[in-house]
Structure formats: C-alpha cells, structure tokens
Amino acid sequence: MSGTLKNLTLKIWRQSGPNDAGRFDTHVIDEITDEASFLEMLDILNERLVESGEDAVVFDHDCREGICGTCSLMINGQAHGPERATATCQLHMRKFSSGDTIVIEPWRASAFPIVRDLMVDRSAFDRIVESGGFITAATGGAPDANLTPIPKPVSDAAMDAAQCIGCGACVAACPNGAANLFTGAKVTHLNLLPQGQAERYQRVENMVETMDDRFGSCTNHGECEAACPKEISIDVIALMNADYRKAKTINRKSLSRV
Amino acid sequence: MSMTLDRPTLDSKTPEGPLADKWDNFKANEKLVNPANKRKFKVIVVGTGLAGASAAATLAELGYQVDAFTFHDSPRRAHSIAAQGGINAAKNYRGDGDSVHRLFYDTIKGGDFRSRESNVHRLAQVSVNIIDQMVAQGVPFAREYGGMLDNRSFGGAQVSRTFYARGQTGQQLLLGAYQQLARQIGIGNVRLFNRTELVDVVNIDGRCAGIVVRDLMTGEVSSHSAHAVVLATGGYGNVFFLSTNAMACNVTAAWRAHRRGALFANPCYTQIHPTCIPQSDDFQSKLTLMSESLRNDGRVWVPKMAGDTRSPQDIPESDRDYYLERLYPSFGNLAPRDISSRAAKRAIDSGQGVGPKQNGVYLDFADAIGRLGRNVVAERYGNLFDMYERITGENPYDTPMRIYPASHYTMGGLWVDYELMTTIPGLYAAGEANFSDHGANRLGASALMQGLADGYFVLPYTISNYLSQWLNKSIPDTSHPEFARVEAEARDRYHRLASIGGTRSPDYFHRELGKIIWDYCGMERTEAGLDKALSEIPALYEEFSKDLRVTGGEDGLNQTLEKAGRVEDFFELGMLMCRDALEREESCGGHFRAEHQTDDGEALRDDENFAHVSAWEWTGDATQPTLHKEPLAYEEVGFQTRSYK
Numbered sequence: 001m002s003g004t005l006k007n008l009t010l011k012i013w014r015q016s017g018p019n020d021a022g023r024f025d026t027h028v029i030d031e032i033t034d035e036a037s038f039l040e041m042l043d044i045l046n047e048r049l050v051e052s053g054e055d056a057v058v059f060d061h062d063c064r065e066g067i068c069g070t071c072s073l074m075i076n077g078q079a080h081g082p083e084r085a086t087a088t089c090q091l092h093m094r095k096f097s098s099g100d101t102i103v104i105e106p107w108r109a110s111a112f113p114i115v116r117d118l119m120v121d122r123s124a125f126d127r128i129v130e131s132g133g134f135i136t137a138a139t140g141g142a143p144d145a146n147l148t149p150i151p152k153p154v155s156d157a158a159m160d161a162a163q164c165i166g167c168g169a170c171v172a173a174c175p176n177g178a179a180n181l182f183t184g185a186k187v188t189h190l191n192l193l194p195q196g197q198a199e200r201y202q203r204v205e206n207m208v209e210t211m212d213d214r215f216g217s218c219t220n221h222g223e224c225e226a227a228c229p230k231e232i233s234i235d236v237i238a239l240m241n242a243d244y245r246k247a248k249t250i251n252r253k254s255l256s257r258v
Numbered sequence: 259m260s261m262t263l264d265r266p267t268l269d270s271k272t273p274e275g276p277l278a279d280k281w282d283n284f285k286a287n288e289k290l291v292n293p294a295n296k297r298k299f300k301v302i303v304v305g306t307g308l309a310g311a312s313a314a315a316t317l318a319e320l321g322y323q324v325d326a327f328t329f330h331d332s333p334r335r336a337h338s339i340a341a342q343g344g345i346n347a348a349k350n351y352r353g354d355g356d357s358v359h360r361l362f363y364d365t366i367k368g369g370d371f372r373s374r375e376s377n378v379h380r381l382a383q384v385s386v387n388i389i390d391q392m393v394a395q396g397v398p399f400a401r402e403y404g405g406m407l408d409n410r411s412f413g414g415a416q417v418s419r420t421f422y423a424r425g426q427t428g429q430q431l432l433l434g435a436y437q438q439l440a441r442q443i444g445i446g447n448v449r450l451f452n453r454t455e456l457v458d459v460v461n462i463d464g465r466c467a468g469i470v471v472r473d474l475m476t477g478e479v480s481s482h483s484a485h486a487v488v489l490a491t492g493g494y495g496n497v498f499f500l501s502t503n504a505m506a507c508n509v510t511a512a513w514r515a516h517r518r519g520a521l522f523a524n525p526c527y528t529q530i531h532p533t534c535i536p537q538s539d540d541f542q543s544k545l546t547l548m549s550e551s552l553r554n555d556g557r558v559w560v561p562k563m564a565g566d567t568r569s570p571q572d573i574p575e576s577d578r579d580y581y582l583e584r585l586y587p588s589f590g591n592l593a594p595r596d597i598s599s600r601a602a603k604r605a606i607d608s609g610q611g612v613g614p615k616q617n618g619v620y621l622d623f624a625d626a627i628g629r630l631g632r633n634v635v636a637e638r639y640g641n642l643f644d645m646y647e648r649i650t651g652e653n654p655y656d657t658p659m660r661i662y663p664a665s666h667y668t669m670g671g672l673w674v675d676y677e678l679m680t681t682i683p684g685l686y687a688a689g690e691a692n693f694s695d696h697g698a699n700r701l702g703a704s705a706l707m708q709g710l711a712d713g714y715f716v717l718p719y720t721i722s723n724y725l726s727q728w729l730n731k732s733i734p735d736t737s738h739p740e741f742a743r744v745e746a747e748a749r750d751r752y753h754r755l756a757s758i759g760g761t762r763s764p765d766y767f768h769r770e771l772g773k774i775i776w777d778y779c780g781m782e783r784t785e786a787g788l789d790k791a792l793s794e795i796p797a798l799y800e801e802f803s804k805d806l807r808v809t810g811g812e813d814g815l816n817q818t819l820e821k822a823g824r825v826e827d828f829f830e831l832g833m834l835m836c837r838d839a840l841e842r843e844e845s846c847g848g849h850f851r852a853e854h855q856t857d858d859g860e861a862l863r864d865d866e867n868f869a870h871v872s873a874w875e876w877t878g879d880a881t882q883p884t885l886h887k888e889p890l891a892y893e894e895v896g897f898q899t900r901s902y903k
Contacts, residue, residue, distance in 0.1 A: 002539075035538040036542075037543075039543070040541055040542065043541070050764075050807055050809050050818055051763055051807060054809060055810045056809065063505075064504070064543065065546055066645070067426065068340065090645065090649070122331060123331065130443050134438060135437070136441065137391070137395050139438075139715075140387075141394075142394035145407055148393075149404060149406055155398050162398050163426065163429070165429075190396050193396050195395070196396055
C-alpha cells in the first residue's frame with residue numbers, strides 16, 4: 001500500500017556547459033508519494049522551478065520503461081541508484097525513506113563530456129558501433145530465415161548480450177571509465193551467431209580499437225556488471241578479449257597474403 | 259515560381275490489376291534511377307525508429323545521399339525500442355493455416371474495414387521478407403530446441419504468426435536497423451544529425467524542397483534542402499499526456515507538414531491498449547504497458563459487486579466476473595484491443611474497478627501458475643512480472659496484476675498514397691506517422707511489421723518513381739529566399755513561446771489538455787462531449803498563449819522550450835481529433851461513438867455513409883479544417899460485421 005515520504009533533501013549537480021565550473025544545488029521536497037518514480041520527482045521539481053522563474057534541471061530520459069537507455073544519473077554515488085537491475089527511470093521512491101538526503105550527479109567519465117547539468121554526451125558509443133557493431137546484410141538479399149538453424153542455447157546467449165540498452169552505466173561505474181562491457185556485449189551478440197562469422201575478427205579488432213581510442217582500460221573490477229540494469233555478465237569481456245587476441249593473428253595473416 | 263501547392267487531390271495511385279498482383283505490377287512499371295545516377299539525389303529522412311532507420315540505411319545502400327535526423331542523442335533511442343510483444347509475418351512456419359491472404363484479411367477485419375485494401379495486401383506480402391532480413395542481420399528471435407524460429411499468438415488472430423525476442427522484440431529489431439544505419443554512417447553514406455528537431459517543412463514550386471530544423475544543443479535554426487523528404491516521426495498518442503509513448507514522442511513533424519499542405523487522415527483513430535498499469539497519482543508522467551502476450555495466460559476479471567473492497571484472494575469464484583470470457587467466448591481473454599479496452603472501461607464505470615483508486619481490473623495468473631507451475635510462468639513472463647513489481651510494489655505471482663487501458667498507438671496520421679507520398683509532392687510519410695495500413699484499429703504485433711515494411715521494402719521502391727523526373731535538373735538549395743522566410747517564422751515562434759512570461763509550465767498545459775482529450779475523445783465519444791471539448795480546448799489554448807512560462811531563454815539547450823513547441827502543436831491536433839470524431843457519425847474500431855452501438859453494446863458501423871478515409875486540409879484556422887474523402891472500396895473482401903464472440 002502506498003505511503004508518503006517527507007522532507008527529502010536533493011543535492012543536484014548543476015553545470016552550464018562542458019567547460020564551466022559546476023556546483024551542487026540543494027532543493028527540499030516536502031512531501032511525495034512513494035508510488036512516484038524517481039524521475040517523476042524530478043519532473044515535479046522542474047515544474048516548480050519553471051513556475052517560480054528558475055531554469056529546469058536538465059536530464060536525459062525518454063521511454064521510462066527501462067529499455068531506451070536514455071536515462072542516466074549517479075544517485076548517491078551509484079549508477080542508476082540503489083536498486084539492482086533497474087534503470088533510473090524504473091526506480092521508485094519507495095526505495096527511499098523520509099528525511100533522506102539524495103545526491104544526484106551526471107555520469108562521471110571523461111569519454112562522456114557533460115552537456116549541461118545531468119546530461120552527458122554518449123556519442124562515443126555510436127562511434128564504436130559504427131566501426132563494426134553490425135552484420136553486413138544489405139536489404140533485399142536475405143535467404144529464408146529458417147535456412148540456418150541456430151541452437152537455442154547459442155541464440156539465448158546472443159540474446160543475453162544483445163539486451164544492452166547502451167545507457168553507459170558500465171562506464172560510469174568503472175573506476176577506469178572503460179567501455180568493455182558495452183563493447184563486449186555487442187561483440188558477443190554478433191560473434192556468437194552463425195550470421196556474424198564472416199566479419200567476426202574484423203569486427204572485434206575495429207570495435208576494440210575504436211573503444212581504446214576513447215575510453216579507459218579494463219582492469220577487471222567488475223563494477224560494470226554490478227551497475228548494469230540488464231545484468232549483462234562480464235563473461236562478454238572475456239569472449240571479446242579472446243576474439244581480439246585471435247583477430248590480431250588472423251587479420252595479420254590475411255594481410256600478409258595480399 | 260509559386261510557394262503554394264495545387265489544391266490537394268486524393269488520388270491513391272493504386273496500381274491496376276487483381277489485388278494480389280498490384281505490387282508486382284507497380285514494380286514492373288515504376289520508373290527507376292540507375293545505380294550511377296542515385297548518388298546525384300539527396301534524400302532527407304526524419305526520425306530513426308524502425309521506419310526511419312530502415313529507410314535511411316536501405317536508401318544509402320542503394321547509393322542515394324542520405325541525411326538522417328533525430329532529436330535523440332543516438333538513433334538507437336527511438337521509441338520503436340519499447341515494443342514488447344512481437345512482429346507478425348505470414349511465414350506459416352507452424353503449418354497452422356496462415357498465408358499472405360489470411361494476414362491481409364485479419365488486418366482488414368482488425369481495422370474494422372476502414373483501411374486501404376491495396377496497401378494492406380502489400381504489407382502482408384512483404385511481411386515474410388522482414389523476418390528474413392532481420393535474421394540475416396543477427397536479430398536473436400526466440401528459437402526452439404531444433405534451432406528453428408519460434409512463434410506465439412496475439413489478439414485478433416487464430417494462427418501463431420508472431421515472431422518475438424523475449425519481451426523485447428522492438429528493442430532487438432530497432433537495434434538491428436540501427437546497426438545497419440550505423441554501418442552506413444561509419445562509411446560516410448549517411449550524414450547523421452542527432453539532437454536536431456524538425457520545426458518546419460519548406461515547399462517551393464509545388465514540391466517539398468527541404469526542411470527547417472532546430473539544433474537542440476545550440477538553439478540554432480537552419481535549413482536543409484533535398485530531392486525528397488521522408489517523415490518517419492511516429493504517432494501522436496502523447497496528445498493524451500498520459501500514454502505508453504515515451505516522454506518526447508510528439509506530433510510536431512507531421513503537424514508542421516500538415517500546416518504546409520499535407521492532409522491529415524483519420525486523426526480520431528487512436529488505439530487505447532487494454533493492459534497498462536493504472537495511474538497511481540496525479541503527478542504521474544506516463545503509463546507503462548504490460549504486453550498483450552500476458553493475455554495468453556492471464557484471466558481478466560472484476561468483482562461482480564460494485565464497490566467490493568475485499569482483497570482479490572478473498573473474493574470467491576462465484577463473486578467474480580470474467581467478463582471477456584463471458585462476452586467473447588471464442589476469443590476470450592485474447593479479444594482485440596479496442597474491444598477489451600471498452601469492456602474494461604464499462605466495468606470500471608459501473609463501479610467494479612479495483613485497487614486503491616478503483617481504476618483497474620484484475621489480470622490474474624493464479625490458474626496459469628496452478629496449471630503450468632510457477633517456473634513456466636516465470637520463463638514466459640518473468641521480465642514483465644519484475645517490471646510490474648518495480649512499479650507497483652506488488653508481486654504478481656501472489657496477487658493479480660491490476661491493469662487499465664491507456665493511449666498506446668495512433669492509426670491516423672498523414673494521408674499517403676500507395677507510394678507513401680503525402681499530398682505534398684516529394685514529401686513521404688512512413689511507419690506510425692502515416693495512416694495507411696491499420697484502419698480504425700491496429701492488431702497486436704503489426705506496428706513493427708508496418709514500420710519495417712515501409713522502410714525496407716516499400717519506400718526504397720516507390721521513391722525512385724518520383725526522383726527519376728529530377729535527374730540532371732536543378733532544384734532550389736537553401737539559398738532560396740523561401741528557406742530564409744520559413745527559418746524566420748520558426749525563430750519568431752520560439753521567441754514568442756519563450757517570452758510569454760506567464761505563470762504555468764508547458765507540462766501543466768499538456769496535462770490539462772490531455773484530460774480533456776481523454777474524457778471526451780478517448781475510449782467513448784459522444785456528440786455532446788466532443789462539442790464540449792471543442793469549446794474547452796480553444797479556451798485552454800488561449801490561456802496557454804497568455805499564461806505560459808518558459809525559463810532558460812531561446813539560445814542553447816532548453817528542454818522546457820522544446821516541450822512548449824510540442825504542446826502547442828498538440829493543441830491544434832487535439833482540435834482536429836475532436837472535429838474528426840464529431841464528423842464520423844458511426845462507431846468503428848478504436849472510434850466508439852456512444853450514439854452508434856448495437857443492442858449489446860458493440861460498435862455499429864455505417865458503411866453506406868462512412869466507408870471513406872477522412873483527410874483534413876489545414877485552412878489557417880485550427881477550428882475550421884476542410885474535409886476531403888477518399889472512398890474505400892473492397893474488391894477482395896466484402897464488408898462484414900466484425901465479431902469475436
């Protein structure tokens with residue numbers, strides 16, 4: 001049954017632009033139903049700010065169903081807040097208590113520059129996908145879908161990896177700001193499938209090197225897996241590393257034959 | 259040189275020949291652009307959901323220069339990603355009697371005989387290619403142990419033709435299309451403009467010459483010219499404020515095109531999805547869908563007695579009304595969406611609603627858990643059960659879910675001909691943004707099918723039929739004064755919105771507008787109610803234009819200003835919706851006029867007077883649009899009363 005939270009103190013990071021100095025603003029929420037989602041609390045705050053002539057807090061959000069990957073936020077130092085396997089948009093106020101102080105910050109990673117307040121630029125993820133996170137299959141020439149049977153365990157494992165929503169929590173949680181869970185998930189999804197074999201080694205080499213140009217290095221802390229709202233396993237990083245190692249030999253061999 | 263368009267005419271350009279041959283006949287006779295000439299043409303694609311991403315990627319693969327626009331940070335955020343249940347295709351992999359004809363027929367019937375026969379047949383034909391294409395791209399559809407693709411069934415069909423990827427089919431399909439688009443961006447065939455919103459359409463010499471956009475990061479307004487423009491910008495379900503759409507979904511692109519001469523068809527055909535989590539408080543920002551697939555195993559019921567406040571476990575079988583099973587025995591809990599939604603509304607209106615606000619009905623899995631065991635139920639629906647618990651704090655394994663209908667999809671949209679061209683030459687609309695395939699009600703798992711059909715297998719064929727005439731001819735670029743004029747109008751508009759200096763936020767007005775539309779143009783409409791809405795909306799709009807407050811200025815990133823522009827367009831659309839609903843003196847699909855129902859409360863169509871598409875022309879005054887009619891003729895299937903009993 002629903003209840004009411006009283007006297008919440010929000011400390012929210014405000015920053016005008018990527019190169020400006022930031023600060024914490026403090027706002028008090030006198031009362032809110034515990035049925036409200038965390039982002040609905042910010043909506044209410046923003047409506048109050050606008051109607052009293054102040055600038056709304058900028059934050060990214062869209063589907064509010066935990067699937068589009070647009071929302072972010074470090075909440076009390078945790079990516080997507082305290083609830084396991086839950087994106088910020090699906091976090092509800094019943095996970096907090098009256099009198100709590102809640103610190104809200106943007107993703108913290110040098111590869112994700114701050115745009116304003118709580119919004120960051122995650123386009124480095126798109127660059128990784130553009131470098132190889134696809135199977136080349138131009139529209140029109142595909143054979144019948146059942147021509148290539150895929151064993152269910154293989155298909156299921158590919159799907160486990162493919163669930164990544166591209167939110168960036170893995171990078172934000174990583175002490176090194178590494179994107180290995182994100183990249184590993186896409187490499188695993190495509191490299192496990194029979195359709196992905198033709199480009200397997202080119203894919204992993206291109207994606208890993210695009211990633212390395214922009215993000216920090218993985219040192220197997222495992223914070224990414226703990227923060228992932230889709231519970232993607234760090235096994236995907238092992239698979240990516242194994243394929244990358246093979247790729248360095250195989251791709252060199254094919255070059256030497258040219 | 260003239261900036262105005264010719265008077266619109268509704269020529270559907272349906273090809274000659276028997277229904278099953280029309281698409282082949284079109285392809286045999288259309289004008290092509292040879293591969294070396296394709297690079298001379300620029301196509302703008304606005305929106306990167308299933309329709310937009312698949313169109314942009316495919317057009318670029320063919321060799322056209324493509325500019326793709328999205329207001330998101332990445333193409334992968336488009337709201338197609340949130341579709342849960344699945345995608346239909348007439349593969350007949352089950353051997354259960356499916357065929358192109360049956361999918362065509364189910365879609366026509368599901369749409370309550372208010373869609374264009376030729377478009378729907380083509381949709382059913384290309385549905386099979388979509389599954390092949392997506393599997394080739396690595397979409398991990400659910401499979402059986404032998405490695406073949408699995409299927410499930412959905413509302414309004416008696417075969418299993420729905421392909422799915424757990425409860426995340428839309429996500430996997432969108433990521434497939436996004437990756438194909440990303441490849442084209444990476445190799446330079448597509449230029450991507452992210453965080454950029456369309457704010458107007460520019461017509462020169464009787465054709466669409468390009469678009470005016472606003473960079474959401476800088477507030478800068480700029481122009482882009484092209485040989486053709488595709489709007490794949492989704493539906494307008496957020497006009498209700500509370501809906502299952504994402505927060506940013508809006509009608510602006512389609513509406514701006516409408517104001518520039520594109521007719522808007524059947525705006526009153528909106529889909530209210532029966533299984534969403536009910537509203538819990540007044541500040542709720544959106545409603546969350548619980549997939550239709552849950553109705554495969556869940557049973558819908560309410561207490562027989564109004565105002566029964568006992569907890570569900572304490573209500574004996576004899577005091578429960580499983581109303582869908584009672585009213586529609588042959589489809590039961592899988593009755594189509596419009597019918598299930600109305601039945602839920604009636605139960606709640608008669609006081610049988612459940613939950614703290616008495617605004618829900620039960621969707622109960624106790625029988626399924628008893629029959630199949632908790633593990634099997636968890637395997638099928640585990641992720642949905644978890645989501646329900648996160649949102650409501652209740653565990654659906656132990657207590658029935660509470661559900662209520664919510665705005666989910668809009669069948670209406672920009673009028674398009676067989677080639678998906680709007681009434682503005684060179685301006686196309688694809689996916690949910692157009693009106694073409696679902697009539698007055700869309701069947702489950704058909705939105706993904708239509709988005710990808712349009713983007714992969716229709717537009718890439720039809721667009722050359724238009725482009726070929728411009729080969730080696732010059733078209734106006736953005737130095738043309740009309741672009742500067744439209745840009746100035748857009749700047750003035752945002753300046754006006756930013757400087758009203760009132761007291762209320764855009765969200766306040768959106769919420770108030772949504773309440774009016776929901777109350778009078780929602781699941782049940784009456785003449786008196788629509789008249790009331792048509793007097794209340796302009797009054798609220800008047801208040802909006804005097805009392806709106808937007809902080810943060812016009813330059814640079816300003817989410818409040820973005821919202822204000824979108825809400826203003828919803829006002830005008832809302833008026834058109836009510837006008838269309840008032841004019842359509844019949845009930846069909848999602849459009850239910852209380853005055854027109856059978857003795858047992860079912861929709862009563864009037865084929866004699868309303869077997870047409872209502873396409874509205876903007877006249878400069880939102881309250882006085884002009885109606886054009888495209889008659890609907892059915893060669894292959896005769897009109898029938900839609901029955902799921």
